[in-house]
Amino acid sequence: xxxxxxxxxxxxxxxxxxxxxxxxxxxxxxxxxxxxxxxxxxxxxxxxxxxxxxxxxxxxxxxxxxxxxxxxxxxxxxxxxxxxxxxxxxxxxxxxxxxxxxxxxxxxxxxxxxxxxxxxxxxxxxxxxxxxxxxxxxxxxxxxxxxxxxxxxxxxxxxxxxxxxxxxxxxxxxxxxxxxxxxxxxxxxxxxxxxxxxxxxxxxxxxxxxxxxxxxxxxxxxxxxxxxxxxxxxxxxxxxxxxxxxxxxxxxxxxxxxxxxxxxxxxxxxxxxxxxxxxxxxxxxxxxxxxxxxxxxxxxxxxxxxxxxxxxxxxxxxxxxxxxxxxxxxxxxxxxxxxxxxxxxxxxxxxxxxxxxxxxxxxxxxxxxxxxxxxxxxxxxxxxxxxxxxxxxxxxxxxxxxxxxxxxxxxxxxxxxxxxxxxxxxxxxxxxxxxxxxxxxxxxxxxxxxxxxxxxxxxxxxxxxxxxxxxxxxxxxxxxxxxxxxxxxxxxxxxxxxxxxxxxxxxxxxxxxxxxxxxxxxxxxxxxxxxxxxxxxxxxxxxxxxxxxxxxxxxxxxxxxxxxxxxxxxxxxxxxxxxxxxxxxxxxxxxxxxxxxxxxxxxxxxxxxxxxxxxxxxxxxxxxxxxxxxxxxxxxxxxxxxxxxxxxxxxxxxxxxxxxxxxxxxxxxxxxxxxxxxxxxxxxxxxxxxxxxxxxxxxxxxxxxxxxxxxxxxxxxxxxxxxxxxxxxxxxxxxxxxxxxxxxxxxxxxxxx
Numbered sequence: 001x002x003x004x005x006x007x008x009x010x011x012x013x014x015x016x017x018x019x020x021x022x023x024x025x026x027x028x029x030x031x032x033x034x035x036x037x038x039x040x041x042x043x044x045x046x047x048x049x050x051x052x053x054x055x056x057x058x059x060x061x062x063x064x065x066x067x068x069x070x071x072x073x074x075x076x077x078x079x080x081x082x083x084x085x086x087x088x089x090x091x092x093x094x095x096x097x098x099x100x101x102x103x104x105x106x107x108x109x110x111x112x113x114x115x116x117x118x119x120x121x122x123x124x125x126x127x128x129x130x131x132x133x134x135x136x137x138x139x140x141x142x143x144x145x146x147x148x149x150x151x152x153x154x155x156x157x158x159x160x161x162x163x164x165x166x167x168x169x170x171x172x173x174x175x176x177x178x179x180x181x182x183x184x185x186x187x188x189x190x191x192x193x194x195x196x197x198x199x200x201x202x203x204x205x206x207x208x209x210x211x212x213x214x215x216x217x218x219x220x221x222x223x224x225x226x227x228x229x230x231x232x233x234x235x236x237x238x239x240x241x242x243x244x245x246x247x248x249x250x251x252x253x254x255x256x257x258x259x260x261x262x263x264x265x266x267x268x269x270x271x272x273x274x275x276x277x278x279x280x281x282x283x284x285x286x287x288x289x290x291x292x293x294x295x296x297x298x299x300x301x302x303x304x305x306x307x308x309x310x311x312x313x314x315x316x317x318x319x320x321x322x323x324x325x326x327x328x329x330x331x332x333x334x335x336x337x338x339x340x341x342x343x344x345x346x347x348x349x350x351x352x353x354x355x356x357x358x359x360x361x362x363x364x365x366x367x368x369x370x371x372x373x374x375x376x377x378x379x380x381x382x383x384x385x386x387x388x389x390x391x392x393x394x395x396x397x398x399x400x401x402x403x404x405x406x407x408x409x410x411x412x413x414x415x416x417x418x419x420x421x422x423x424x425x426x427x428x429x430x431x432x433x434x435x436x437x438x439x440x441x442x443x444x445x446x447x448x449x450x451x452x453x454x455x456x457x458x459x460x461x462x463x464x465x466x467x468x469x470x471x472x473x474x475x476x477x478x479x480x481x482x483x484x485x486x487x488x489x490x491x492x493x494x495x496x497x498x499x500x501x502x503x504x505x506x507x508x509x510x511x512x513x514x515x516x517x518x519x520x521x522x523x524x525x526x527x528x529x530x531x532x533x534x535x536x537x538x539x540x541x542x543x544x545x546x547x548x549x550x551x552x553x554x555x556x557x558x559x560x561x562x563x564x565x566x567x568x569x570x571x572x573x574x575x576x577x578x579x580x581x582x583x584x585x586x587x588x589x590x591x592x593x594x595x596x597x598x599x600x601x602x603x604x605x606x607x608x609x610x611x612x613x614x615x616x617x618x619x620x621x622x623x624x625x626x627x628x629x630x631x632x633x634x635x636x637x638x639x640x641x642x643x644x645x646x647x648x649x650x651x652x653x654x655x656x657x658x659x660x661x662x663x664x665x666x667x668x669x670x671x672x673x674x675x676x677x678x679x680x681x682x683x684x685x686x687x688x689x690x691x692x693x694x695x696x697x698x699x700x701x702x703x704x705x706x707x708x709x710x711x712x713x714x715x716x717x718x719x720x721x722x723x724x725x726x727x728x729x730x731x732x733x734x735x736x737x738x739x740x741x742x743x744x745x746x747x748x749x750x751x752x753x
Contacts, residue, residue: 006088007101013280013312015089017069017133018057025201025225026051026058030190034059034163037184040156041177042163043170046188048324049226052165055191056133065129065159066093071312072136073279075359078392079111079144080104086132086152087119093130096122102564103739105389112687113600114567116148117739120155129159136323137166142392143701146171150692153177173692192223201225205232226324229308234263261332271298272321273336276329277344277367279360282318288351289344342368349373359393366400372443375401375409380446382415387527389567391423406432410439410452414459421463422569426608433459448483457481458488461495464610467649471499471611475512490519490528498535498611502651506539513539526563527570530556531612534573537581538615546584553581557594566597569604573612576619583626595623596736599676602636603684610647614640618653621660624676630667632676637664639680674719675735682719685712686737690729 034042034055044052060067068089076082084104090096096119103118123132140146149162150172156162164170177183193201198218202209209217221227261269275286275295283296299319302309308325312318321329334341345368352361358377365374378397385394398416406413417432436456445452454477460466461474475496482489497512513532520528537552556574565571575598582591598620605613617640624633637660644650644657678686688698695713699706717723720731732738 006091008084008088008104010085010088011280013318014071014073014085015069015092016071016313017060017067018053018071018310020054020057020061024051024054024058025193025197025204026055027191027193027197030055030186031059031062033184033186035063037161038159039184040161040182041153042161042184042186043174044163044165044186044191045167045169046186046191047167048327049224049322050188050191051225052191053135054225055186056135056163056165059163060131060133063131065131065161067131067133068093069133070135072134072139074139075279075363077140077142077145077396078390079142079148080115080389080391081393082140082142082145083111083115083119083148086134087122089132090123090126090130094126094128105564111144111148112151112690114739116151117690120152123152123160124155124157126157126160129157129161131160132162134162134164137164137170138168143171144392147691147693147701153182154692176692191225193218193225193228194223198223198228201228202232205229205236207232207235226322233308268298268302271295272302273329273333274340274344276321276326276333277341278348279363280312280318280320284355285348285351289347291347346370353377362397366397371405375405375412376446379409379412379415382412382419386419386422391419394419403431403435406435407439408441409443410436410441411443411445411455413439414452414455418459418462421459421608422604424569424604424606424608426606429463429608430465433463433465445483447486447488449481449486449488450483451481454478454481454486454492455488458492458495461492461499462609462611464499464647464650467647468499468502468611468651469649472496472503475499487523487525490516490523490525493519494528494532494535497532499651501535501539502611502653504652506543509539510536526559526565527568530559530565530574531570533559534577537577538573538619541577541580541584546581549577550581550585553577567601569601569609569612572598572601572605572616573619575601576616576623579623580619583623588627591623592627593736595620595676599678599683600737602639602680605680607643607646610643610650611653613643614647614650614653614657617643618656618660621664625660625663625667629676630664631674633660633667634664635677635679637661674721675731675737677719678716678737679712682712682716683737685709686716686728686732689713689716689725689732690738 044055046052060069070076070085070089072082072085076085087096087100087104091101100118100122103114134149137149153162153172174183178185195214195218198221199209199214202214217228217231221231261272264272271286271290274290275281278285278289281299283294283299286295286299287293296317299309300316303311303316303319308322310320310322312320320326345364349361349364349368349370352358352364358381362374362377362381365377374397378401382394385391385397401409401412406416413432413436417429417436420426420429420432433456436452436459439452441452445455449455457474457478461471461478464471466474475492478492479489479496482492493512493516497509497516500506500509500512513536516532517529517536520526520532533552533556537549537556540546540549540552553574557578560566560571560574575594579591579594579598582588582594598616602616605616607613617636621633621637621640624630624636637657641657641661644654648654684702685698688701691698693701695709696706699709702709713725713728716728720728720735722728722731729738
């Protein structure tokens with residue numbers, strides 16, 4: 001896979017190290033410290049304007065190692081996006097294995113079981129020393145992003161290094177790394193310019209001061225590089241002297257306004273203020289926001305004259321303002337013309353939509369208060385974001401809407417509820433289903449359906465709050481009222497077919513499920529096709545038609561592998577039916593491999609999709625009984641029966657559960673395969689044991705108590721036959737419950753409490 005073939009839609013400009021322009025001044029002693037360091041982690045922490053990025057860019061020029069660069073921003077505040085940029089940056093320097101990229105898709109629950117181990121393994125296997133720079137880490141506040149970064153630290157090979165810049169100390173385990181002598185730290189004091197360095201910076205900006213004025217300005221700014229440069233721009237623009245300048249934040253905005261902006265040509269000052277609402281800017285986008293022309297030339301001219309305008313590519317197309325400069329411009333815009341800000345962002349949204357920058361359009365639309373527009377955009381993107389594994393970004397978007405909004409935009413409520421049901425967040429799914437059911441909105445639907453009713457009916461058929469018979473009725477309504485080309489039709493078919501199967505209507509079930517395969521293949525609804533094949537395989541197996549069962553199971557499994565959907569809850573049914581066929585064909589090891597994959601998905605299953613959860617649970621029980629593994633069968637049956645208590649009207653599954661209960665009760669002893677007797681909660685905790693997080697930190701990530709974490713961990717150790725976290729990791733990898741990639745050798749340093 002060539003560097004150009006990174007399989008994600010990323011902003012290429014963020015992966016390029018910034019050019020060091022003539023006149024930039026960086027602290028030589030700090031660069032020397034970085035060049036001679038052999039430590040695996042470096043931090044450069046200081047407020048805006050202290051030359052952090054410049055320092056690392058100069059370091060990259062002088063260090064013989066290769067540099068992989070990521071310029072972070074708020075759009076990277078999603079662990080999956082964060083990891084994708086890291087992978088792409090490394091790949092641009094030295095190709096990494098395709099399986100590392102394959103891991104960077106699917107649900108967020110795979111961060112620890114797959115994504116981090118595979119990317120970490122690629123990092124550990126680098127053939128040449130590398131420095132990975134994560135610039136502006138303060139833009140990433142999501143704890144999950146910092147957690148995966150801390151985990152990747154454990155994989156850094158000798159001679160390589162991760163370096164970050166940030167405005168504040170990041171929430172990383174820096175005290176522990178300091179104690180082990182593993183981190184090089186550059187602080188604000190290391191970045192202050194002395195008089196000679198200040199003189200070089202001012203001269204490069206075309207400003208010469210006598211010794212007294214230079215000393216006074218350096219003292220007033222306390223060697224703050226951005227302050228010195230801002231003073232230079234003001235002097236260039238005609239400010240009388242630097243005597244009024246102070247680096248104190250209380251006076252900086254006033255100085256910026258009176259001594260710099262007020263002295264610029266009005267058109268240029270307005271250009272700077274109005275375009276400060278844009279995170280990244282190009283000529284076309286600025287033209288749209290300003291309702292003018294010629295912005296590309298203006299940006300190019302500003303970049304030549306002003307170090308606060310930063311090019312983001314070598315083509316001179318995209319730019320950003322230095323963070324401090326941009327903040328000052330936005331503050332001045334909000335002070336002087338507060339009513340224009342939303343309109344500027346609305347124009348940016350419209351331009352981004354017209355130029356296929358949909359996610360940027362969502363962000364600008366939200367900032368502009370364009371609720372109608374972004375509700376439609378998020379509605380259209382929800383399932384795509386889920387299928388791409390970007391659950392954290394989707395969560396952020398959904399968090400913008402309250403219950404009143406979901407009632408007003410029922411299509412968004414249905415999409416959001418479906419995604420929540422697929423990821424095991426049933427409480428949210430049930431609440432949003434209720435809001436959609438009570439909605440009276442007449443907003444046109446994206447699929448052409450006349451009303452929201454068939455969408456709601458499809459969702460209800462999947463969540464089955466009224467049982468299997470009601471699910472059939474919901475499926476009938478949905479298929480009768482959905483638009484002919486609606487993307488919901490394949491789902492409605494597979495859900496109605498599954499409900500028919502639970503009620504013993506085998507012929508109707510077969511017809512619907514066969515139609516679902518065809519419709520799903522035509523529309524690209526891979527998860528629907530997998531479910532339909534798996535359901536047809538179960539029907540065939542129950543009738544003794546094992547050739548048909550085997551063919552259907554293999555079709556489902558092949559699509560799971562082909563589309564890399566192994567971490568999706570819907571794939572659990574494909575795994576258990578594959579195991580059932582393998583047991584019938586006397587292939588117990590193949591059955592165990594498929595069962596292990598199904599177990600890894602159990603944390604995603606609960607009563608939100610009861611037909612799926614109960615079918616998977618009962619097939620797991622049946623398989624473990626066949627393998628004489630009564631302990632695993634007993635644990636899973638108990639959890640499955642709890643789902644049936646909440647959703648009791650599940651047709652034939654109720655009798656199947658009763659029969660299996662009698663079989664389990666008649667089985668003496670605990671049986672083997674204790675690893676497979678982990679509960680769903682224990683399986684959810686297991687991947688976190690492979691991280692740097694201690695028990696209280698794990699508890700906060702899982703929203704449970706520390707005592708619960710400790711109790712579940714002890715239970716995991718007992719069932720895996722080990723006595724420590726590192727032992728649990730090794731055993732879980734051995735039996736297949738965790739990714740069988742390299743785990744860092746420092747795992748035994750992970751604190752227990």
